[in-house]
Amino acid sequence: MVKTVEQIATALHLSITTIRLVLNGKAEQYRISAKTQERIHNYVAEFGYKVNHTARSLKLNKTDTLGLIVPRLSNLFFSTLAEKLEIRCRDAGYQLMIGCTYSDARHENKLVEALLQRNVDGLFVVPSSLQSQNHHAKLVERRPLVLLDRDFGETGVALVVSDNCQGAEQLTRVMMAANGSAPLYFLAGDTEQPAIKMRLQGYRRVMGENPGQWILEAGHNRQEDGSLMMRQFFQRHHRAPQGFIASSLPILEGALSVLREQYGYIPAEINIGTFDEHAMLGFLSNNVWSMRQNEDAWAEHAFTAMQTALSGEAPPSGKVMIPMTMIHRQRAFAGE
Amino acid sequence: MVKTVEQIATALHLSITTIRLVLNGKAEQYRISAKTQERIHNYVAEFGYKVNHTARSLKLNKTDTLGLIVPRLSNLFFSTLAEKLEIRCRDAGYQLMIGCTYSDARHENKLVEALLQRNVDGLFVVPSSLQSQNHHAKLVERRPLVLLDRDFGETGVALVVSDNCQGAEQLTRVMMAANGSAPLYFLAGDTEQPAIKMRLQGYRRVMGENPGQWILEAGHNRQEDGSLMMRQFFQRHHRAPQGFIASSLPILEGALSVLREQYGYIPAEINIGTFDEHAMLGFLSNNVWSMRQNEDAWAEHAFTAMQTALSGEAPPSGKVMIPMTMIHRQRAFAGE
């Protein structure tokens, strides 16, 4: 059973102060004898040592805890990011409190408050809007804030995003080549959301003058919005697109479910592009290009930004852009 | 800017005690005058009020924080569960600290210790082995512990699991009917893992006497283990199975990737069964049956178990079995 400082002191017939001194690494400074240190360390090695983290937090005004706020954990990108970030933080002695907003601004604000009341040392947030972003910036006051995934602008704080524009350009270019003369459509979800906006921008940039007619929009980025857009497409064209890009996985899921409704299957000759990578994209027989976001790099950059801020140096600021990686799955020919 | 109790007291020329009394809802009990309450509430409504949760925790010896330990967050089942549980806890005033073990017992033990040092009021754990489960049971001592997903036995504590055995029976029965006289294989991952073991048991129960020849095993439940088993199958039979059940999604992903390697596509006539539901299963053209686990019910049961334990009544105990739901996707016929 693990021991408290007091128990160690009595067991070893030493003073509490002495125990604390060596346990807090001030042994040399206070010239504690080597044998005493030995004894203490041996004892701790055997039984363990339990600090009351709460009391410590009260005194030192830091909790060694960080907060992470994401829209949804059930989104693979965010859950992977959370996983990587949690490990990275833990390795550095921080625990992560993860909260999830369901993309609801009120949830989000409540969550920020709840975490701040618990005295988290810093906050990672995927903001849902400019308003809420500013709301947080106000609240956190002297605690570091690192924004993730969405650049709403108007902020001096640290920000980590994927290079969505570049990624979209690359994806569009490659798919254009594969798609031949047929139009390459873009099924965008919520075009107000900065990441989506950037993806659309990259697409536009490559498509040139007037790709507006090839862009479909929906208010949100959910599966049902993907279905909606593909249904719209069918109403207009009475057939499936030769090639299209989905602005995110849920959009793709929705769009493909409509194709399946219409045809009874997903026509394998359609060229499919999407953002975010998932092993199950391999279940499709189509040519599939996916733009993977590098969660490891995200976690690393986000954490270092947080760390420099925590160390009290510069206030965290500056945008980090992380390149995306293209993954291509060749069309699978069913030879029966 | 939010105010501390002290700031409010000085601003309103009242005593700190008075402020606390009304803020903590003891106004009536101590017969604070209505106008004083008014003044305080108005002030708080305007400026807000910030408690120091840390000091409160020190005094009350509770942190209003719960811990959740899962193998991986990037696994959709666990991330969905985490999401539901987090919301459920938050609604009840608890924050959730989520940690992730990568199925590594050492990680897991460290994590339990870290959370306990932070004085979480209770712990939800998906244990990776009987040893670690017992290890935790020792450590938590007087904190409630609720075990999830895996029944290693030998425990009196609360436990929430899916009814894997019943689910497997149902799945096997339905697939048998669809599969005709062809053998229905079972690609199991780590058969030591209780959830997998139960699934296998349900399968065996329906298959009767000697299905051993139709069961493949691997040491773990990762994608590469799925690949391994399907490769073994090919070495033996030089063709794909007519129908098979994967013990979990990663296994399925691995198995199908091998089929794609072998054939260049995933033969649509194969009947596929799997545990855990995912929208992307709709990307397959095959007949697909998936057994969905009901995360809402999990979160609800796990939380109520925790809550009764926290309220100090009975020590948490007893197993809750949550039924699975079968989802069937019809084979999609490609008419080209």
Add this chain to the structure above:
DNA sequence: TTGTAGGCGTTATCAG
């Protein structure tokens, strides 16, 4: 080397 005292912000108790 070791002991002691003050204070972190809250709650609970007791005395006005």
Add this chain to the structure above:
DNA sequence: CTGATAACGCCTACAA
């Protein structure tokens, strides 16, 4: 109704 005060356990000076 209101004010004062003792814990909660830890850290840090400072004294011995």
